[in-house]
Amino acid sequence: MTKRNKGGFLIDNLVITDYANEGKAIGRFEGKVIFVDGAMPGDVVDVRVYFNKKDFAEARIINFREKAAQRLNPVCKHFTYCGGCKWQHVPYAEQLLFKERMVHDTIKHMGKVDVAEWEPIIGSENEYRYRNKLEFAFSNRRWVPNEILTVAHAQNKPALGYHIQGFWDKVLHVDECHLQNEPTNAIRNAVYQYATEKGLSFYDARQQQGLLRNMMLRVLRTGEVLILLTFKENTPDILPLLEFLKSRFPEITSLNYAINAKRNDSMSDLQVIHYSGKPYINEMLDGLQFRISPQSFFQTNTRQAEQLYRKIKEYAGLKGGELVYDLYTGTGSIAIYLARYAAKVVGVEYIEPAIIDARLNASLNNIDNCTFIVKDMADALTDEFVNQNGKPDVVITDPPRAGMHPKVVESLRSLSPEKIIYVSCNPATQARDLQMLDDKYAVIKSCPVDMFPHTHHLENVALLSLR
Numbered sequence: 001m002t003k004r005n006k007g008g009f010l011i012d013n014l015v016i017t018d019y020a021n022e023g024k025a026i027g028r029f030e031g032k033v034i035f036v037d038g039a040m041p042g043d044v045v046d047v048r049v050y051f052n053k054k055d056f057a058e059a060r061i062i063n064f065r066e067k068a069a070q071r072l073n074p075v076c077k078h079f080t081y082c083g084g085c086k087w088q089h090v091p092y093a094e095q096l097l098f099k100e101r102m103v104h105d106t107i108k109h110m111g112k113v114d115v116a117e118w119e120p121i122i123g124s125e126n127e128y129r130y131r132n133k134l135e136f137a138f139s140n141r142r143w144v145p146n147e148i149l150t151v152a153h154a155q156n157k158p159a160l161g162y163h164i165q166g167f168w169d170k171v172l173h174v175d176e177c178h179l180q181n182e183p184t185n186a187i188r189n190a191v192y193q194y195a196t197e198k199g200l201s202f203y204d205a206r207q208q209q210g211l212l213r214n215m216m217l218r219v220l221r222t223g224e225v226l227i228l229l230t231f232k233e234n235t236p237d238i239l240p241l242l243e244f245l246k247s248r249f250p251e252i253t254s255l256n257y258a259i260n261a262k263r264n265d266s267m268s269d270l271q272v273i274h275y276s277g278k279p280y281i282n283e284m285l286d287g288l289q290f291r292i293s294p295q296s297f298f299q300t301n302t303r304q305a306e307q308l309y310r311k312i313k314e315y316a317g318l319k320g321g322e323l324v325y326d327l328y329t330g331t332g333s334i335a336i337y338l339a340r341y342a343a344k345v346v347g348v349e350y351i352e353p354a355i356i357d358a359r360l361n362a363s364l365n366n367i368d369n370c371t372f373i374v375k376d377m378a379d380a381l382t383d384e385f386v387n388q389n390g391k392p393d394v395v396i397t398d399p400p401r402a403g404m405h406p407k408v409v410e411s412l413r414s415l416s417p418e419k420i421i422y423v424s425c426n427p428a429t430q431a432r433d434l435q436m437l438d439d440k441y442a443v444i445k446s447c448p449v450d451m452f453p454h455t456h457h458l459e460n461v462a463l464l465s466l467r
């Protein structure tokens with residue numbers, strides 16, 4: 001039964017039958033697929049439709065008629081509105097089964113590619129506190145969930161937390177988060193208290209006013225803690241705040257700040273000012289040391305990155321004499337990881353500071369058989385490049401979500417290495433690229449690795465062998 005109500009359609013007694021992509025679940029109403037946030041198969045719910053199209057709709061739960069027998073109580077009080085950790089109500093084993101099925105279906109049905117052996121998904125040992133990096137936003141207005149209207153409403157209180165999913169200008173205040181080890185919650189709450197007591201202004205994204213903008217924290221297994229605070233402008237209020245943090249939290253090993261007068265929040269192009277401690281921190285990954293500066297890229301789940309890299313190494317099957325290309329190398333961590341088992345590794349990446357970090361990390365680990373090259377992958381694999389660097393036996397490719405540029409796929413086809421190991425965070429684009437390689441390469445094995453429990457994200461590793 002449906003009723004129109006302020007804020008959208010209501011559907012009563014919707015039976016939830018399956019999981020869906022993006023952390024949602026689905027039910028059907030009058031032939032239409034209804035994607036529901038926070039639901040799971042076995043739930044019977046009343047929902048409010050907030051997005052309505054001809055063939056599908058998106059809705060939020062407003063009332064439970066029945067709860068699935070295996071439903072868990074979410075650990076976090078900010079569940080659903082925060083937009084992260086969407087599957088806290090789903091047992092982890094079930095999340096893994098769905099992720100596995102999603103990868104298989106995508107590669108089979110979208111890519112129409114045969115995989116000779118599907119290996120079971122590698123789950124994360126830690127379901128919570130697995131992220132080494134978190135970013136929080138300051139906002140002059142706090143948006144709070146309103147159960148009845150299922151939208152968030154502004155309060156005249158400042159917020160320090162996460163952007164509400166899909167809204168660049170709305171921040172949900174967060175006073176607990178289970179994604180990172182302490183001292184993250186203690187630091188974030190102390191900064192909030194300090195800033196409100198001192199009357200510091202929080203950022204107003206619409207007016208582009210207010211001192212406090214963002215706070216990024218890295219908390220590593222080595223115990224090192226890095227903070228990067230960003231401010232709208234340089235004022236005398238900044239240094240006392242940094243001094244407060246330094247004395248209150250001696251566990252901060254690298255304290256940094258930056259001025260961001262731009263419209264957007266991206267930190268990668270800001271000039272970072274080092275305030276105290278070291279200007280970087282170090283993480284350990286399977287016996288290797290990685291130096292991480294405030295703006296460096298580094299895998300956010302170190303323990304699962306280890307699992308991922310071990311799987312890549314297993315698939316590469318290196319005997320010691322091989323030449324390996326590591327495409328989209330980032331800060332070179334896969335290249336450095338494999339360098340111990342190969343004759344030479346060539347890493348390619350188009351962000352120059354990442355390549356500087358890659359070279360530094362190689363020398364930090366006394367690795368001298370890696371070459372790192374700054375190039376756009378679309379133009380990288382020329383004859384000249386291959387003449388200079390040699391023809392690879394094994395290619396590792398780890399592109400961004402968009403997958404490989406068609407020119408890169410074409411270059412791989414003509415380069416014809418014996419093995420390609422394709423690491424992907426987006427099975428849909430991986431399926432597309434595997435299809436383009438299918439007549440030349442057979443997919444021997446594939447193994448998903450869950451880097452992000454309670455979210456729909458994962459990495460999938462595929463081993464391709466020249467036919």
Ligand SMILES: C[S@@+](CC[C@H](N)C(=O)[O-])C[C@H]1O[C@@H](n2cnc3c(N)ncnc32)[C@H](O)[C@@H]1O
Pocket residue numbers: 297298299328329330331332333334348349350351354375376377378398399400
């Ligand atoms: C998924 S990350 C891979 C990171 C790295 N392999 C690791 O494990 O840490 C993708 C990388 O590709 C780089 N990238 C994206 N597009 C590129 C392009 N067209 N040419 C070269 N590098 C690119 C990004 O800057 C990013 O570092």
